[in-house]
Amino acid sequence: MEASAQKAPVKVSSRTRSERKLAWMLCAPAVIAMLAVTAYPIGYAVVLSLQKIDLRFPEQTEFIGLANYGTVLSSELWWMDVFNTLLIMVVSVSIELVLGMAIALVMHRAIFARGAVRTVVLIPYGIITVVAAFAWQFAFASDSGFVNNLPLIPDEMNWFGGHLSSLAVIIMAEIWKTTPFMALLLLAGLVTIDGGLYEAAKVDGASAWQRFVRITLPLMKPAILVAVLFRTLEAFRVFDSIFIMTRGAQNTESVSILGFNQLINRLNLGLGSAVSVLIFLFVVVIAFIFVKGLGVKVEEGRPGG
């Protein structure tokens, strides 16, 4: 497709034209579906965010321009939540990357029961986030959880009673849940590396560490960046674990929880939509930095790509 599109401007034969027409017709259902389920809601959120609109006060709807954005951006709470979200994102993705890489290497090298090892590693990722969050909440509960019975941990510890301890549990639950996803993406990059390179390096006397740093990492860069990009975007929208464990208490609120509170709890569709649009912009900026700044090529890094 790409090749023909590049040649096209020179001279368009009637056959090429009809092929293109066919291509558009074949794409049309998908494009229409995408417009209906993606573009329309985003557009509608933007329209809502420019109004004072509250379902509890249906008669008081009016157009107020960018005032909702002003309210959000001048709010201390918004910036506190942005900071919390970025903190959770950076810490969890960094740890996931290291652990994910280690697990990917193990899965790659597994000599016996390969299928079983890979399946077992993937189990946490297969568990619904809300269910996993409940499981960890119960595990860390101060009255009935097993964590406080472990050695070195005080019996009276109230994990969800402090800012840092709550954040630590939330981040841990996130890491536990999504490290397998990271490992899977990295494994896909790992299998594309030609084994001959390692053989040659061994013959030249390179140590295991040198082989990892000089061969594995550089060749896996596209896969690593794509994995980190996917996880970063996902981590920025962290919601379920926080919603279940603290509902945002102890200053553990993320921007998604903030948006939820305005939209679902307060029914303030204007403010809530403004928060949602800002989250969307944040996500766009993060993706932009990865793609332009770090040169991620999503097609190359894709599993099997």
Added chain:
Amino acid sequence: MALAAAAAAILVTAGLAACGGSESGPTKLTFFVAIQPGGTIEETAARCTKESHGRYQVTPEFLPNDASQAREQLVRRLGAKDPSIDVIGLDVILTSEFANAGWIEPWQGKQKAAATKDVFPSVIETATFEKKLYAAPFNTNTQLLWYRKDLVKKPPATWDQMIEEAEGLKEAGTIQVQAERYEGYTVLVNALIESAGTEILSGPEAVDLEQKPTEEALAVIGKLAHSSAAPPNLSTSNEDSARLAFEAGESAFMLNYTFAFASALAEAPEINKEMGAAPFPRVNDNPAKPPLGGFNLAVSSYSAHKKEAFEAAACLSGKKSELTAVELDGLPPSHESLYSGKVVKKAYPGFAGLVKESIEAAGPRPTSPAYQDVTSAIQRTLHPPDKIDPEDTEGLYEELKSNLEAAVKREGLL
């Protein structure tokens, strides 16, 4: 194929049945209400269906027991004008919001008179918005001070005495309250502020909060939070964690609703034997104003069968239903005269009078169409409880007041 056809046939008949009403047979009414573990709702719905002699059929749809989660489900449906709700079991705090948004119908004339006859005035107040009655009182609820008779000789009359006494106990020297960041914390804060002699709002958009009593109320929370009488999980405690700790014998004192007695009877009979009930403690010299909870029954504005829905709501909230509720789920009735009857006395052995007095003295939470903003502002400003310095409450008082002033106008993020 045959299977698919059969499935389609079932779907079609189910669809027809759901429409109901216009065809022959009873009008189908859907009753959205928080689930009650004892089975009150199923029993009353079945009884009212039977008593209507084929005019309507009430089907309960259960909402979560957590007030905020139940509200989320209701407002999502009502905001979208969902016609599938007929009767709503409305938490007392939601009346103003729902009435103001035009989601529920006012009660008038004879039906209003019948729904409010013999009902506690404080309870009628919770079902009223702008002088109109929007719901029929179903059950009410209040908190008592539960204490261990084997550890405490005489129940304390004030919060200061209670904290001091708990600190002095060798075992079980803690006080169970509700201080997680949720509606229950607002209940506690409001009860303390009301008991101290002021109120949070004096009108839907008017913040009252007289400085001295408010600071006294805040100081009580701060004092408890910084005392050895605070359980380790204070900032994540709710009705259930309080009950569990009390039943496990960890605490000599507990502020909780009436269900706690029946629960202890079933789960911890040894503790229940030593369980004493006393009035909600005072903050200062003013009389205590305990919390008021409960449900009122409203008719949805989007119901297609309002006439039948009003009839059903009247039956579901009537005295017979309240007796079922107290018998099966330990929920206090909203009709005064029932407290001298034997059903209530059996459910509340020795403390039926105390429950009645507590309801009469109660200080309801503020009413405002923007209640959700008000309660969020309270919880955000005052949680966790140990952020309150009992010696210096002025800064926090100013913060609470200004946050509430923004909240009643629905300004800012919450």
